[in-house]
Amino acid sequence: MNRRLAVPFGWGLRYAAAALIAAAFIFPFYWMLVTSLNRPDQLYDFPPLLWPDWQFHNYADAWSQAPWVRYYVNTVVISAATTALVLITTSLAGYAFAAMPFPGKALLFGFVLAIYMVPTEVTIVPNYITMSTLGWVDSYQAQIVPFGASVFGIFLMRQFFLTLPTDLWEAAQLDGCSHLRFLRSIAVPLARPALVTVGLFNFVAAWNAFLWPLIVTQTQTYRPLQVALAVFSQTDDQQPMLLAAGALMTTLPILILFLFAQRQLVGGIAATGIRG
Amino acid sequence: MKGSLRLGRHLYEGLQGYLFLSPALILLIVFVAGPGVWVVGLSLTNWDLISSTASFLGVGNYDTLIHDPIWWQTFLQTVYYVVVTVPVGMLLGLGLALLLNRRFPLRGLFRAAIFVPYVTPAVATLVIWQVIFNTDYGLLNALVVHLCLPTTARCLPKLGWLTDSHWAMPAVIIYSLWATVGFNMVIFLAGLANVPPELGEAAHVDGASRIGVFRHVTWPLLTPTTFFVLIISTVAAFKVFDAVYVLTGGSGGPDRSVFVIGFYLYQQAFVYFHAGYASAISVVLFAIVVSLAAVQMRLAGRRVFYR
Numbered sequence A: 001m002n003r004r005l006a007v008p009f010g011w012g013l014r015y016a017a018a019a020l021i022a023a024a025f026i027f028p029f030y031w032m033l034v035t036s037l038n039r040p041d042q043l044y045d046f047p048p049l050l051w052p053d054w055q056f057h058n059y060a061d062a063w064s065q066a067p068w069v070r071y072y073v074n075t076v077v078i079s080a081a082t083t084a085l086v087l088i089t090t091s092l093a094g095y096a097f098a099a100m101p102f103p104g105k106a107l108l109f110g111f112v113l114a115i116y117m118v119p120t121e122v123t124i125v126p127n128y129i130t131m132s133t134l135g136w137v138d139s140y141q142a143q144i145v146p147f148g149a150s151v152f153g154i155f156l157m158r159q160f161f162l163t164l165p166t167d168l169w170e171a172a173q174l175d176g177c178s179h180l181r182f183l184r185s186i187a188v189p190l191a192r193p194a195l196v197t198v199g200l201f202n203f204v205a206a207w208n209a210f211l212w213p214l215i216v217t218q219t220q221t222y223r224p225l226q227v228a229l230a231v232f233s234q235t236d237d238q239q240p241m242l243l244a245a246g247a248l249m250t251t252l253p254i255l256i257l258f259l260f261a262q263r264q265l266v267g268g269i270a271a272t273g274i275r276g
Numbered sequence B: 001m002k003g004s005l006r007l008g009r010h011l012y013e014g015l016q017g018y019l020f021l022s023p024a025l026i027l028l029i030v031f032v033a034g035p036g037v038w039v040v041g042l043s044l045t046n047w048d049l050i051s052s053t054a055s056f057l058g059v060g061n062y063d064t065l066i067h068d069p070i071w072w073q074t075f076l077q078t079v080y081y082v083v084v085t086v087p088v089g090m091l092l093g094l095g096l097a098l099l100l101n102r103r104f105p106l107r108g109l110f111r112a113a114i115f116v117p118y119v120t121p122a123v124a125t126l127v128i129w130q131v132i133f134n135t136d137y138g139l140l141n142a143l144v145v146h147l148c149l150p151t152t153a154r155c156l157p158k159l160g161w162l163t164d165s166h167w168a169m170p171a172v173i174i175y176s177l178w179a180t181v182g183f184n185m186v187i188f189l190a191g192l193a194n195v196p197p198e199l200g201e202a203a204h205v206d207g208a209s210r211i212g213v214f215r216h217v218t219w220p221l222l223t224p225t226t227f228f229v230l231i232i233s234t235v236a237a238f239k240v241f242d243a244v245y246v247l248t249g250g251s252g253g254p255d256r257s258v259f260v261i262g263f264y265l266y267q268q269a270f271v272y273f274h275a276g277y278a279s280a281i282s283v284v285l286f287a288i289v290v291s292l293a294a295v296q297m298r299l300a301g302r303r304v305f306y307r
Helices: A002-036 A057-065 A068-099 A105-115 A120-134 A141-147 A151-162 A166-174 A179-190 A192-208 A211-216 A225-233 A240-272 B002-042 B060-066 B069-099 B107-119 B122-133 B139-146 B168-193 B197-205 B210-221 B223-238 B242-247 B261-270 B275-301
Strands: none
Touching: A002 A240, A002 B069, A002 B107, A002 B122, A002 B168, A057 A240, A068 A105, A068 A141, A068 A151, A068 A179, A068 A192, A068 A225, A068 B002, A105 A151, A105 B002, A120 A211, A120 B002, A120 B261, A120 B275, A141 A192, A141 A211, A141 B002, A151 A192, A166 A179, A179 A192, A192 A225, A192 A240, A211 A225, A211 B242, A211 B261, A225 A240, A225 B122, A225 B242, A240 B107, A240 B122, A240 B168, B002 B275, B060 B275, B069 B168, B069 B223, B069 B261, B107 B168, B122 B139, B122 B168, B122 B242, B168 B223, B168 B242, B197 B210, B210 B223, B223 B275, B242 B261, B261 B275
């Protein structure tokens, strides 16, 4: 009797705790929405207003204070181009490591893995010098090319290509198929799950990037959303409602992406333990 | 004839391998591995990022670093940040993973809610936390003021989360925990998925308590995961930058109270143009990360547990 009661009680307790914690984690996003729709004179109210006041004009005000369209275009261009470049370079390299014989392969693979230890923060000074030598300071390519290859991507693609049966390549080779054609028309289409993981990761990383774009952009022309939002937040006497509106506008695309691709994103992180 | 044909084919295949590898390899060498070496060279100069000349200082920058009180403040504050966020973040991540490991309705939704701060752009979430931490209209202070003690009729004073040098670091830590605990949880959940449930059930049948099962079955089997999370979150914590920069509006906090290695490095290089000095700071950060990675490889090679 006692035991029977204890089980649903334990279950209910666990459920309540989980719900409460989840709500606490999601709350700042809700607060973003509430603040963005508030009236300035209500900000200092006590107790604070916990639900939106629907002042939609805050969004229009925030929108008119900075060239957000430009920033959106910049971020989309940079994220998409980085992702495309990463997918190409990592497919090629992953395939070479998995399926092509060449001298020094194990050594080179070890070298690539060792590169993973170099933190981005450590490379910013030398990379800035490279950018200014190339005349790339304040440009799209400065925010794309340095992130055009990914150690984790190469590793993941290699692991995937290793699982392809060797008969597949042997049969294709008998038909006179080259490595490049085999990769393009057979291996890559089969590797879609791995490509999605690598692509999503690099897209989100490029969208969220902050330190490097902060250093390498100087004007609004090439500034991405994250740097623009940070600059927006440093404006003197910036109204919190407009800040929240700006924050929500820059977060929304990633939140939507997360909603649709949650499994791939979380699965990729769980499988690889990549931490940005 | 046949031999040379085969050799030619071998050579061609080998060259093709390098060809496939080259785009990724060139990018990694030019923008990651190369700079990793170059930064050591730069740290021996007094270069200012702008002029075309620089002179060789030898270990001069490191000597300055050792005698720089701001550096030591920065270093100690970074250690403070690491020593608090890493264990607390791991404990919370493990606790949440254990809580959300069992099957129950809406579990996926709860997991997603805890994980989502990790994937959303840091600048956007930092901006909203800036509003929450605000001394005058922030929600956190509204809650603090609400904690009035009815018996004494006294309220707690409003805290200057981002304006008081004692509270700025706790604010950065609170944000970081919120933003990264979901990551730890996901890794721990993956680790728990590898613990065979039969083991726990068998121990349970043998009369082990729930805590006993955790201590003697789950926890030992989870050791590699725990170790992995420890190293990876320590490395990430030593590199913290975004939270400090955005929460303090690029200032590093009142009385430099949230100066951390990443921030000091950025400021020296791109605010004061002391590229040589910033490179020396980079080398120290690099050394910390590499030694942590070495510890990881050393211990991961040895079997932490056996199945």
